[in-house]
Amino acid sequence: MKNSVPKIATRADLDRVRDAARSAPDKDVREKILVCTGGGCMAAGAKAIKTALTGELKKQGLEKEVALVETGCLGPCVVGPVLVMSKERVFYQGVAPADAAEIVQEHIVKGRIIERLAWKEGPHKTPLPLQAEIPFFKRQTKIVLRNCGVIDPNSIDDYIGHDGYQAVAQALFSMTPETVIEEMKKSGLRGRGGAGFPTHLKWAMARKSPGEVKYILCNADEGDPGAFMDRSVLEGDPHAVIEGMLIGGYAIGAHQGYVYVRAEYPLAVERLQRAIEAASERGLLGENILGSGFNFALEIRKGSGAFVCGEETALMASIEGNRGEPRPRPPYPALKGLWRRPTVLNNVETFANVPFIIARGGAAYSALGTERSKGSKVFALAGAITISGLVEVPVGTPLEDLIYEIGGGIKGGRNFKAAQIGGPSGGCIPREHIAVPLDYESLNALGAIMGSGGLVVMDESACMVDVARFFMEFVQEESCGKCVPCREGTKRMLDILNKICAGDGCPEDLALLQELGGQIKAASLCGLGQTAPNPVLSTMRHFRDEYEAHIVHKRCPAGVCAALLVYSITDACTGCGACKRACPSAAIAGSAKVKHIIDPALCIRCGACFKACKFGAVLKA
Amino acid sequence: MNPHGKTENALPEVLTGNSEAEFITSIIAPYRDMPGALIPLLQAVQQKFGYLSDNALRSVSDGLGLPLAKVFGVVTFYSFFSRVPRGKFLIRVCLGTACYVLGAADVLDCLQKELEIGVGQTTSDGIFTLDVGRCFGACGLAPVIMINDTVHQQVRPSQVPKILAGYRKSLLSALENGQ
Ligand SMILES: Cc1cc2nc3c(=O)[nH]c(=O)nc-3n(C[C@H](O)[C@H](O)[C@H](O)COP(=O)(O)O)c2cc1C
Ligand code: SF4
Ligand code: SF4
Ligand code: FES
Ligand code: FES
Numbered sequence: 001m002k003n004s005v006p007k008i009a010t011r012a013d014l015d016r017v018r019d020a021a022r023s024a025p026d027k028d029v030r031e032k033i034l035v036c037t038g039g040g041c042m043a044a045g046a047k048a049i050k051t052a053l054t055g056e057l058k059k060q061g062l063e064k065e066v067a068l069v070e071t072g073c074l075g076p077c078v079v080g081p082v083l084v085m086s087k088e089r090v091f092y093q094g095v096a097p098a099d100a101a102e103i104v105q106e107h108i109v110k111g112r113i114i115e116r117l118a119w120k121e122g123p124h125k126t127p128l129p130l131q132a133e134i135p136f137f138k139r140q141t142k143i144v145l146r147n148c149g150v151i152d153p154n155s156i157d158d159y160i161g162h163d164g165y166q167a168v169a170q171a172l173f174s175m176t177p178e179t180v181i182e183e184m185k186k187s188g189l190r191g192r193g194g195a196g197f198p199t200h201l202k203w204a205m206a207r208k209s210p211g212e213v214k215y216i217l218c219n220a221d222e223g224d225p226g227a228f229m230d231r232s233v234l235e236g237d238p239h240a241v242i243e244g245m246l247i248g249g250y251a252i253g254a255h256q257g258y259v260y261v262r263a264e265y266p267l268a269v270e271r272l273q274r275a276i277e278a279a280s281e282r283g284l285l286g287e288n289i290l291g292s293g294f295n296f297a298l299e300i301r302k303g304s305g306a307f308v309c310g311e312e313t314a315l316m317a318s319i320e321g322n323r324g325e326p327r328p329r330p331p332y333p334a335l336k337g338l339w340r341r342p343t344v345l346n347n348v349e350t351f352a353n354v355p356f357i358i359a360r361g362g363a364a365y366s367a368l369g370t371e372r373s374k375g376s377k378v379f380a381l382a383g384a385i386t387i388s389g390l391v392e393v394p395v396g397t398p399l400e401d402l403i404y405e406i407g408g409g410i411k412g413g414r415n416f417k418a419a420q421i422g423g424p425s426g427g428c429i430p431r432e433h434i435a436v437p438l439d440y441e442s443l444n445a446l447g448a449i450m451g452s453g454g455l456v457v458m459d460e461s462a463c464m465v466d467v468a469r470f471f472m473e474f475v476q477e478e479s480c481g482k483c484v485p486c487r488e489g490t491k492r493m494l495d496i497l498n499k500i501c502a503g504d505g506c507p508e509d510l511a512l513l514q515e516l517g518g519q520i521k522a523a524s525l526c527g528l529g530q531t532a533p534n535p536v537l538s539t540m541r542h543f544r545d546e547y548e549a550h551i552v553h554k555r556c557p558a559g560v561c562a563a564l565l566v567y568s569i570t571d572a573c574t575g576c577g578a579c580k581r582a583c584p585s586a587a588i589a590g591s592a593k594v595k596h597i598i599d600p601a602l603c604i605r606c607g608a609c610f611k612a613c614k615f616g617a618v619l620k621a
Numbered sequence: 622m623n624p625h626g627k628t629e630n631a632l633p634e635v636l637t638g639n640s641e642a643e644f645i646t647s648i649i650a651p652y653r654d655m656p657g658a659l660i661p662l663l664q665a666v667q668q669k670f671g672y673l674s675d676n677a678l679r680s681v682s683d684g685l686g687l688p689l690a691k692v693f694g695v696v697t698f699y700s701f702f703s704r705v706p707r708g709k710f711l712i713r714v715c716l717g718t719a720c721y722v723l724g725a726a727d728v729l730d731c732l733q734k735e736l737e738i739g740v741g742q743t744t745s746d747g748i749f750t751l752d753v754g755r756c757f758g759a760c761g762l763a764p765v766i767m768i769n770d771t772v773h774q775q776v777r778p779s780q781v782p783k784i785l786a787g788y789r790k791s792l793l794s795a796l797e798n799g800q
Pocket of ligand 4: 036037038039040041042072073074075076077078080081082389390
C-alpha cells in the first residue's frame with residue numbers, strides 16, 4: 001500500500017489532495033472521536049482507551065460510522081486522558097477504558113451527554129460539556145497550537161486537509177525569498193527559544209551571507225525544565241515544523257535542515273521521523289518540491305543529555321559530532337555556523353508560527369500582542385496550578401489571567417506565591433507583580449525573562465531560597481566547564497546557598513551573592529553562564545525577607561529547608577504513638593493516649609514523625 | 622538500518638554471541654558517509670547493548686577513522702552515554718522544576734530505599750538502574766519518572782513498590798516466553 005501513495009508533484013496536486021482529505025471523512029462517518037495522544041495523555045493511558053473504544057464500536061457495529069482519530073495535546077493534560085466528540089465538540093476528561101461502553105451507548109447511540117466525564121468548572125463543579133463553553137479553552141488564541149488536538153499528527157493527508165503545505169506552496173510560487181523575509185518582518189515574530197531575537201533579521205543576515213551551502217536548524221532541545229511546548233508541537237503537529245523549516249530554507253537559500261531533538265522525547269522523535277518520511281514519500285521534501293525547482297532535505301539529530309547543547313553554537317558543535325561546547329561569537333552563525341557555513345537556528349515554536357504568517361500575512365500575526373512583542377505565545381503551566389497543561393494566548397496577556405482565568409487558580413485553593421518563568425535563565429515573579437503583562441519587555445523589567453514560556457507556579461509551600469539553590473545546582477551541573485566564571489562562580493554561589501539553607505548563612509552572604517552574580521554574568525562566554533545567576537538575583541530582589549529569615553532568624557518560613565525546621569506536637573495528638581515509633585532518634589516521649597512531646601535537643605529534623613502522624617498533630621515551622 | 626531509526630521501546634539486549642565489533646561492522650556503512658556520524662553511531666550502539674564498552678568505543682573509532690581520544694571525549698561529555706552496563710530497566714526520576722516543587726525528592730528517596738541502590742547504580746540482579754533526569758516534558762503531570770521510554774505520571778512514593786513489581790513481572794513473563 002505504501003508504494004502506491006501518489007506523489008504531490010505540483011501545486012494543483014496539493015490542492016487536489018487537500019480537497020479530497022476535506023471531503024473524505026464526512027461521507028459515511030457521523031461522529032469522529034478525537035483521542036488525545038499527547039505525551040501527557042499517553043502517560044495516563046490514552047492507548048488503552050483507544051483500544052477499548054475500538055472494541056466497543058465493533059461490538060455495536062459502528063466502526064464504519066464512527067471514526068477514531070489520535071490527536072496531539074488538547075491542553076489540559078492534568079485531567080487526561082481526554083477526548084473530544086468532534087461533531088458538537090463535546091469534551092470528556094479523566095476517561096478510563098471502562099468508560100468506552102458508556103461513551104458509545106450513551107453519547108453515540110442515544111445522543112446523551114455524559115455529565116460525569118464533563119469538565120467541572122468553579123466551586124460548584126458545574127459540568128461544562130461543550131469545549132466552547134470552557135473558560136480554559138475560551139480565553140486562548142491558537143496559532144502555534146492550531147492543529148494540536150484537531151488533526152492526526154501521523155496523517156500527512158489530515159495536515160494537508162487543514163491547509164497544510166499551502167504556505168510553502170505560496171512562498172515557492174508567489175513570493176521571492178526577499179518577500180518572504182519582508183512578510184516575517186511585518187509579522188514582528190521574535191524567536192521563541194529564549195532570547196527573543198527578531199526572526200526576520202536572522203533570516204535576512206543568512207540570506208545575504210555569501211556561500212552556496214547554507215543550513216537551517218530547528219532547536220528542539222527544550223532544556224528548560226518546566227517547558228513542554230516544543231515537545232507537544234512536535235508530537236501534535238510535526239508537519240507544521242517541517243513546513244516552517246521549508247519556508248525558512250527557501251528564504252535563506254538552504255537545502256538541508258536538521259532538527260536537534262533532545263533524547264528525553266522519544267515520542268516526539270518518532271512522530272517527527274514519521275512525518276519526515278511521509279513528506280519525503282509524497283515529494284514535499286526532497287528534490288524539486290511541487291515542481292518549483294527548490295530542493296530541501298531534512299534530518300533528525302538526537303541530543304544526548306547536555307543542557308548546554310540548547311545554546312546555538314554548542315548545538316552546532318554537537319551536530320558536527322563534537323563535545324557540545326559553546327564557542328565565542330562573532331563569527332555569528334548567520335555567517336559561519338554549522339560546518340562553518342551560513343546557518344539559521346530557530347526554535348520549534350518559532351517555526352510552527354511561520355506557515356500561519358505566510359498564509360495569512362504578517363499583519364494578521366502582528367495584530368496580536370503588544371507594541372513591541374507581537375503575536376501569540378505558548379505557555380506551559382505546571383506546579384501548584386489547578387489546570388496544568390499547555391495554553392496559547394496573545395503576547396502581553398497578564399500573568400494573573402493565565403493563572404486564574406485559564407489555569408483555574410492555585411491548587412487546593414491555596415495562595416499564589418510566585419511564578420518561575422524562563423527556567424534556569426529566568427526569574428520569579430512575586431505576588432505584587434501578578435498583573436504583569438507577559439511580554440519580553442515587562443518580564444525583563446522584573447528580572448525575569450520570557451524564555452521558552454515554561455511557567456512553574458508556586459504556592460506558599462515553596463521556599464524561594466531553596467528554589468534559587470535548586471537552579472544554581474542545575475546550572476552548576478550543566479555548565480560545560482569551559483570558562484572559569486561559569487564553572488567556579490556557580491559553584492561558589494551554590495556553596496553559599498547551601499550554607500544559607502543549612503542555617504549557617506551570615507549577613508555578608510547576600511552582598512557576596514550579588515557580587516558574584518554580577519561577575520558571572522559579565523564574564524561568561526555563553527548564555528548559560530551569562531544568565532545563570534538570574535534565579536538567585538531575582539529571588540533576592542523580590543523575596544529578600546525570606547533570605548533574611550534564613551540568615552538572621554535561622555528560620556525557613558515555608559517549612560522546606562530541613563535544617564531550619566522546628567518540629568512540635570499540638571493538642572491534636574491522640575497519643576497513638578505513631579510518631580514515636582517512626583522517630584529514628586528517640587526524640588519523642590509520651591505514653592499511650594497521652595499527648596506526646598518532642599525533645600528539640602535530640603531531634604535530628606528528619607521529618608519522619610510529620611509523615612507518620614495521621615492526625616496532623618505534628619507541626620513543622 | 623536507518624541511522625535515525627525509530628526509538629524502540631524494547632529492552633536493551635543482553636550481550637549476545639554477537640560482539641560489539643560485529644554489530645558495528647554490520648551497521649557502519651551509512652554512517653561513513655554521514656557528516657557528524659559519531660554521535661548517532663554511539664547512540665545506535667548504546668541502544669543495542671545498553672552501554673558503551675571500551676571494545677565498542679574502539680570499534681567505533683576504527684569504523685569511522687576517528688582518534689580514540691576524540692571518541693572518549695565525546696562519550697564523557699554527554700550524560701546519556703554510559704560506559705558501564707546498566708539494568709534492563711533504566712529508571713529516571715525527573716528533578717526538573719515542576720517535579721521538584723511537587724515532591725520528586727521524596728519519590729527518589731523511596732526508590733533508593735526500595736531498590737537499595739543510589740543514583741547511578743544498578744541492582745545486583747541487573748534489573749534496575751536508577752538515575753535522575755532534568756525534565757521529560759511531562760511537567761503538567763509532575764512528579765514523573767521515566768522507565769526506559771515509558772513515562773509514569775503523578776507518582777506518589779506509596780505507588781513505587783507496585784510500579785517496580787509490574788516491571789519485575791513483565792520481565793518474568795518475557796523470560797517464560799523464551800525471549
Ligand atoms: C544554555 C542555553 C540553553 C538553551 N536552550 C534552548 C533550548 O532548549 N531551546 C531553544 O529553542 N533555545 C535554547 N536556547 C536559545 C538558543 O541558543 C537560540 O537562541 C534559539 O534556539 C534561537 O531560536 P529562536 O530565535 O527561534 O528563539 C538556549 C540558550 C542557552 C544559552
Ligand atoms: S558560560 Fe558556562 S556553559 Fe557557557 S561556555 Fe562558559 S563554561 Fe560553558
Ligand atoms: S523530626 Fe525526626 S528526629 Fe525529630 S522528632 Fe520527628 S521523627 Fe524524631
Ligand atoms: S497530552 Fe492530552 S491534554 Fe495534553
Ligand atoms: S519538570 Fe519534571 S517533567 Fe518537566
